[in-house]
Amino acid sequence: MSHAEAGEILGRLANWPITGIGLHPGGSNYVFVVRLTDPEKYDATRAEDESYVVDESASIYGIYKPQAGERPLRDFPSGTLHNRERAAYLVSQKLGWPRIPPTVIRSGPHGEGSVQLFIDGAPIPEGEDEPENYFSLRDDRLDDFRDMAMFDVLVHNADRKGGSCILDEEGRLWAIDHGLTFNQMARRRTVMFEFNGSAYPEELLANVEALISDLEADSDLAKDLTQLLSVPEIGDLVTRGREMVALGHYPVLDPDINVPWPMV
Incomplete structure (x- = not known):
């Protein structure tokens, strides 16, 4: 779009x-x-x-x-x-x-x-009862979820379920349900553990660096976020971005602790 x-x-x-x-x-x-x-x-x-x-x-x-x-x-x-x-x-x-x-x-x-x-989802596959989700798509399209999983680290997503992504009629993946984000006091929860410890894509890290610079420059985005989030939450967003650039890899999360419920 x-x-x-x-x-x-x-x-x-x-x-x-x-x-x-x-x-x-x-x-x-x-x-x-x-x-x-x-x-x-x-x-x-x-x-x-x-x-x-x-x-x-x-x-x-x-x-x-x-x-x-x-x-x-x-x-x-x-x-x-x-x-x-x-x-x-x-x-x-x-x-x-x-x-x-x-x-x-x-x-x-x-x-x-x-x-x-509202995003019109792709038709439910023949023989299935539910729309496509992370669990049904990851074997064939795992790399397509790398930016979504990286975004979840940046915004501290506490609710990335398997169903909080939508495959539309043109085969594009959309990320939805981001109400439980940006709050450092919450536990990070996700079903995307396949990326644990792997390197972030360099081009996406460059985008994170640009975002940090933008927020620190009192940009329009920074001003807009002050109307939506608390000042400490915006500060935590910048801190997480810096940590991502410094570490260079996805965190290692525990599938027994860092998991949402339900999972789809």
Whole structure:
């Protein structure tokens, strides 16, 4: 997705009216699938009319995670998870990886929350009951997860499940679910132990160095992050980046301790 395309989608996610909403099953927090429609092709005065049909061709879909629906956690400050979704997206945009769907903070039917572009997943493989995930993809595409695993170290991800990546219809991998990030007090949790102790790709380390320089220069990104994260959390992000460059390899995590639940 080009910067121009991402910018256009961000504008739609932030400004188009939410014209439909449904609860997404299976989440520990309240997560909703929402439809957003071009205001020029939506008649809000007829929204309550059962005969009114919204123009699907003028609509996009998003994942809405309202602050009010966030379950209190012991290791994360209350009411901050939606901001962390947006922060992760901004950091990924600066790095150029991994591929995270455009994400904004906006008001919705249940108050302020994050809204992320909904990604249509690839069809479920014949004979399977679940969509593709890390465990079903790693044998054939393990190298494609290196940037995602490296990103998780940088943002201190406490919830990288096997299902928090999506294979879309064009075979591209997208990283999702970054509400449990950036908090040094949380335990890092992941299912991606195949990279333990291996060297970081040099080109990705160069991107991390550029990110550190950008944050230390009081850039627009640094200013944006201060609206989403605490000052110590931003400082920890810089520190982790420096440590990654200095060490040059993925950490060695314990699959008995550093594992999310459930794993998919």
